[in-house]
Amino acid sequence: MLPDIVSSLRGSFAPGTHSELRAQRSLSRRLTLLGGNLVRNARTDSQGVSARVYRDGVYGFASAAEASPQSAREALAAASGNARFLADRVNPGKGPLPAIAEGSLPRQEDFSDIPQKQYLDFITPLDEYIKGKYPDLKSRTVVAYADSMEKQLLTSDGYAAHTLAPRSYVYVFLNSETASGMPVEIFKSFGGSGSFDTRFMDPSILYGEVDRLYEHLMRKREGVYANAGLATCILSGELSGILAHEAVGHTVEADLVLGGSVAGPMLNQTVASPLVSMTDFAHTAFGEEAPLPVFVDDEGVLAEDAELIRNGRLEGYMLSRETGRHFSMKPRGNARAFAFNDEPLIRMRNTAISPGPHKLEEMIASVEDGYYLLYTNNGQADTTGEFMFGVSMGYEIKNGELGKAIFDTTISGVAFQMLKTVDMVSDKLIWTSSGFCGKKQPMPVGCGGPDLRCQVMIGGK
Amino acid sequence: MSRIRQTAELALIALRDLGADSAGVQAQTGKKSEFTIEGGRFTLLRTTMDNSLSLQAIRDHRRGSVSGNSFEEEAVYSAARDCVASAEAAQPDPAWEMAADGRGTFRDGAPEADIVKLFDRTRELMDSVHQEYPRIILEQVIAAHANREGIYLNSHGVEYETLSGQYEVTLMFSGHEGDKSSSFNYSGLVTDSLDKPFLELGSVRQNLSDAERQIHTEPMQGKFEGTVIFTPDCLGSMLSELLDNYAADRVLLDGTSQWKDRLGEQVADRRVTLSMKPLDPRVVCGERYTAEGFLSEDYDVIRDGVLRQFMLSNYAANRTGKKRAPNGSGSMVMAPGTQMLSQMIAATKQGLLVSRYSGGAAGTNGEFSGVAKNSFLIKNGKIGPAVSETMISGNLAGMLSRVAGISRETVEDGMTSLPWLAVEGITISGK
Numbered sequence: 001m002l003p004d005i006v007s008s009l010r011g012s013f014a015p016g017t018h019s020e021l022r023a024q025r026s027l028s029r030r031l032t033l034l035g036g037n038l039v040r041n042a043r044t045d046s047q048g049v050s051a052r053v054y055r056d057g058v059y060g061f062a063s064a065a066e067a068s069p070q071s072a073r074e075a076l077a078a079a080s081g082n083a084r085f086l087a088d089r090v091n092p093g094k095g096p097l098p099a100i101a102e103g104s105l106p107r108q109e110d111f112s113d114i115p116q117k118q119y120l121d122f123i124t125p126l127d128e129y130i131k132g133k134y135p136d137l138k139s140r141t142v143v144a145y146a147d148s149m150e151k152q153l154l155t156s157d158g159y160a161a162h163t164l165a166p167r168s169y170v171y172v173f174l175n176s177e178t179a180s181g182m183p184v185e186i187f188k189s190f191g192g193s194g195s196f197d198t199r200f201m202d203p204s205i206l207y208g209e210v211d212r213l214y215e216h217l218m219r220k221r222e223g224v225y226a227n228a229g230l231a232t233c234i235l236s237g238e239l240s241g242i243l244a245h246e247a248v249g250h251t252v253e254a255d256l257v258l259g260g261s262v263a264g265p266m267l268n269q270t271v272a273s274p275l276v277s278m279t280d281f282a283h284t285a286f287g288e289e290a291p292l293p294v295f296v297d298d299e300g301v302l303a304e305d306a307e308l309i310r311n312g313r314l315e316g317y318m319l320s321r322e323t324g325r326h327f328s329m330k331p332r333g334n335a336r337a338f339a340f341n342d343e344p345l346i347r348m349r350n351t352a353i354s355p356g357p358h359k360l361e362e363m364i365a366s367v368e369d370g371y372y373l374l375y376t377n378n379g380q381a382d383t384t385g386e387f388m389f390g391v392s393m394g395y396e397i398k399n400g401e402l403g404k405a406i407f408d409t410t411i412s413g414v415a416f417q418m419l420k421t422v423d424m425v426s427d428k429l430i431w432t433s434s435g436f437c438g439k440k441q442p443m444p445v446g447c448g449g450p451d452l453r454c455q456v457m458i459g460g461k
Numbered sequence: 462m463s464r465i466r467q468t469a470e471l472a473l474i475a476l477r478d479l480g481a482d483s484a485g486v487q488a489q490t491g492k493k494s495e496f497t498i499e500g501g502r503f504t505l506l507r508t509t510m511d512n513s514l515s516l517q518a519i520r521d522h523r524r525g526s527v528s529g530n531s532f533e534e535e536a537v538y539s540a541a542r543d544c545v546a547s548a549e550a551a552q553p554d555p556a557w558e559m560a561a562d563g564r565g566t567f568r569d570g571a572p573e574a575d576i577v578k579l580f581d582r583t584r585e586l587m588d589s590v591h592q593e594y595p596r597i598i599l600e601q602v603i604a605a606h607a608n609r610e611g612i613y614l615n616s617h618g619v620e621y622e623t624l625s626g627q628y629e630v631t632l633m634f635s636g637h638e639g640d641k642s643s644s645f646n647y648s649g650l651v652t653d654s655l656d657k658p659f660l661e662l663g664s665v666r667q668n669l670s671d672a673e674r675q676i677h678t679e680p681m682q683g684k685f686e687g688t689v690i691f692t693p694d695c696l697g698s699m700l701s702e703l704l705d706n707y708a709a710d711r712v713l714l715d716g717t718s719q720w721k722d723r724l725g726e727q728v729a730d731r732r733v734t735l736s737m738k739p740l741d742p743r744v745v746c747g748e749r750y751t752a753e754g755f756l757s758e759d760y761d762v763i764r765d766g767v768l769r770q771f772m773l774s775n776y777a778a779n780r781t782g783k784k785r786a787p788n789g790s791g792s793m794v795m796a797p798g799t800q801m802l803s804q805m806i807a808a809t810k811q812g813l814l815v816s817r818y819s820g821g822a823a824g825t826n827g828e829f830s831g832v833a834k835n836s837f838l839i840k841n842g843k844i845g846p847a848v849s850e851t852m853i854s855g856n857l858a859g860m861l862s863r864v865a866g867i868s869r870e871t872v873e874d875g876m877t878s879l880p881w882l883a884v885e886g887i888t889i890s891g892k
Contacts, residue, residue: 034714038524038551039776043543045529048511061507065530082506086496089580090503116525116543117550139715175717175825183717183825228684228830228852228890258500259600260635260642341509380819382645383600383635386849388832390821410821410830412852440603459820459830459852459890 001110001164005049005069006154012076013156018054018097018321021076021154022298023047023067024340028147029196031119033127035139041116048340051076054322055083057092063341097321100158100301100331107162111148111195119144119196123170126203126210130174134214138183141173145434146196147444149338151298158300167292167444168196169434172210174217184407186217186393187377189434192291216374216393219405224396226409231458232370233411234363234397237430239389240449242379244278244353245437247387247415249447252308252316253334253346254323261383262416263314271314272419278309280318281350281446282333290350291433291446294333298344303333308351312419320346338441345440350433352448356425360451363424365400371458372397373411385415391458410459418456426451465490468532469612472516475541477616481518481548483559485619485754488532489513489611494576496583498602501591503584513611516544522553556779560754563619570653570746572626574606578655579628586659590634593660594669596676600633600645604659619754625746627875628652630659636672643675643847644834646817648694651745651875663874664694668835671816675835678849681891688812688865689853689887690805690839693872693879695815700735700793700879703857706827708762710777717825719858723768724783729861731766734796739788745875748790751775757788763861793877798867805866805883807842813889814839815853823857830854833889848891855887 005023013019025047032040049072050063060083064071127142134140148166153159169191177183190206191199200206235243250256251263258264263271272278279285282303283293294303299321307315316329323346324331335344364372373394381387389411396403429450436442469488476484490512497505514537515528525547527540583604590597608626613619630650636643650663660666691699705712712718720728729735738759739747748757753775761769771783778785806814813836820831833853838845865883872879 034711037554037714037780039710039714041525041547041551043527043547045527045531045540047530050509058503059505061505061509063509063511065510065512066533078508082508086503086506089584092502115550116547120550139717141715175715183719185717185824228854228888230892255499256600259633260598260637262642265640341511343505343507377822382819382834384642384644386644386832386834388819388821390831392821392824407826408821408824408828408830410832410852410854412819412832412850414850440601457850457852457892459854 002047002067002150002152005067006072006152009069009072010154012073014080016096017156019076019156020052020299021072022340023049023072023152025150026339027113029116029119029145031116031123031144033123033142036127036131043116046339049075050340051079052343053079053083054097055087057094058083058086058090059343060084060086061343098325100321102157103159105159105161105296108164111164111166112197114197122200122203126206129203129207130210137174138177139175143171144196145169145171153296153298153300155300159296159302161296163295165292166195167191167193167433168199170200170206172213174213176217176221178221184217184220184223186213186220188213188375192433193293220393220407223405223407226371226406226458228459229457230455232367233454233456233458234367234372235452235454236374237428237449237451238432239373239376240353240452241430241432241447242376242389243387244351244449245348245445245447246379246381247385248278248308249280249348249351250381251383251385251415252318254317254319254327255346256383257317258323259383262385266314266416269314270312271416272309272312273422274312275356275425276309276312276419276422277354279352280306280308280348281352285350285352286429291431292350292444294349297333297335298337299335301331301333301335306332306334318346318348320344336443338443342441347439347443348437348445350446352429353450355427355429355450358424358426360426360428363426363451363453364397364402366424367397368399370397371395371406372402381415387415388412412457418454421455422452424453464532465610465612468514468537469614471534472514472537472541473614473616475538476516476518476544479541479545481520481545483519483616485517485559485615487515487611487613489609491607491609493605493607494574495603495605496580498587498599501587501599514540516540518544518548519557519559520545520548522555522557523548523551524557525551556776558775558779559615559617560619561617563621563750563754563756565749565756566622567749569625570627572608572624574608574626575655579604579606582655582659589658589660590669594673596636596638596673597634597669598637600635603631605629613750613754615754621750623749627746628655632665634669634672636676638676641676643672646672646835649874653745664872668816671835675847678847681848681851681889684888684890685811686886687889688809688883688885690809690812690814690881690883692816692881695818696879696882697793697877699818701791702823704762704772706823706825706857708772710774712825713771713773713781714777719827720768726768727766728768728858729763729766730864732798732864732867733763733766733861734761735763736761736794737788737790737792738794739790739792741792741794741878743873743878744792747792748788751789757790760787793879795879797869797871797880799869800866802868802870802881805868805881806839806844808866809839809842809883812839813837813848813853814844827857829857850892852890853887860884
């Protein structure tokens, strides 16, 4: 854990100017077993201090790799100089930021940073289980990954905090090939917030998951290409979660709204079916802790939920303090920085579409000719809301029943059009949190959703 | 340099003292100064100072690696202990080894920043875009100078000293008219000189101009097999995906590469020569040595359509019995063709000009399908309207075998040099 670096420096802030000081330590650990061989065995540890100063409509930022009160003071002076350099040249004339609530959060508990051997002791038997039970696989990869962010935050007018956010995952990749020799693969991640030793105590907890993954892969070996074109699809919670994040979430980040996103003129308008509601949760969702809880952001704003869509109507944006002033809306703690030398950007936290009234079984039974799309391997969208997701596992639906598996494909559409076609929403929510959102800086985020029945473009032959 | 050298030497001694048979250390310091423009206005000047320290140790054929950013003596010892402990926890694998020789001192690009001129060039870019492309909204522009000074040492006597600096510019933008807008597009470039306006570098002007013409789109109807002309920006991302799936460490280590037994064979049209050239003068501050400590040299992956070299690290080369790639960079250079782009378009009966591809990660079978973004219809040899909600699908390796043309023109963005590439037999589908 970092020693206290910033709390004694409140007196260093220039009066009347919004200033932030942050000391941060980021750890990551990654081990990769490819075919039983340890091809990656890495630990990273990065720490430092940064300061950001707001002056009349522009920010100055500076950072240093040394985590000490002295380097924090120097960063503050350099950030003030940068703000002055820019303000003098562009004369923004915007005045100070509106006041926010002030306070201090209690320090969060430390976590155990276990040695590399403990990670290996978990994934080696898991890899041996796969090798022993499924010798016909073409190849297999098992990865142990853990990261954490520890932040000490002090702001001139907001919340102070000392937070720790560890998360841990195991990734399993299985490869086989079709009768004609075409490679097919499948991948799934397991895990969430917390340290690796508390998440993963016994490898046997994943054996059942691996068995299910293998079954899907065997079905995929006998797969068919999807028929390209517009199709009735049921998106699993994993896909609807990434839809919530990529295709809707990014368009309602206020900085992208200012950059011309499609959501700009859509506020308070119908953008989805009445069955669709969506929220960016801060730390608690549906009565439980969210996958990656955030209690305060890096501008010192106490984190609250940001309601985005209610019963199909666009209700709001995700904001920083400055964009909150622009739109006359309350910032709710979305301004987050990845590394000690990164400035806060508007980022999602735990973004999810709310569950609905339907059962998955009745949804599948309702589709005469379509697809049930289970897993995704990536997704992108742009500020028009046009999205694309890679689908790495899915099945045909024929006459209300699951049919053959399909090979890797892609779905695409325009979010605010496609969401209006949603006519069934399942009662089961699935969260994922193992990846990074990319937006200048990476950022851990959670996203979730229920199964959705909708019309969407699917790629294929 | 003295503190960087002291840190590297301290770490190397610590690793040896802790029992490493082979050890490698890279220590670097860097400074970045960066302007951010959001929504068309300057919002931030950011200055970051950082260190990096990367340690690798091999003990009894077991390897560990650790990286951090503290040069404090106790932190260096702690990193060395962590590194050797990681190695001790690993399985033995004789494929791990470090370079046995290599020395060099390299000074590249523009190590000293001219911040005032960088600001002026950035403001000039904003003003020029505003005047010449009034329907463009600059969602974000990042204009930065980054420099880095470093040293690499290993226990076999390999030593490299580097000092480099470059200007980096990225733009994200879209065209707008009333409530209509184009898809966002982006341009990125690296340069060691501020002599020319940013608008005249790389693909910036072309992409801005295209974005204005992509505000009004028409959805594609139906499905057909046609020719796709990939712009150099889009070609770069397609080739990266192709090489990851056919020629890189992972797919050769796990045996899923469909090219694994095809070295020396024709895998592409004879007009295709694709190289990795970090030493090419068109590449700014290219790689000078690999992560494993080998001196970097240019090489051809494919020459005249024949697969010449996989992109293998030394470790993967040892494990697969194949030859190590002479560099580990992504500095792609594709040899230009003989046709003008206009001739390639005129020769296309039905297809698309694709500036950006947004697709799922292709599997190891190379099958891809995704959305053709920022793209124009081509019909009977003429550029037609911009299209929306249009998907393309095909096979990555198949692309290089079904080449309809390679342009004489190329785009240099400081990182790569690539032409326009026309590919036949791509499935194009709309609503």
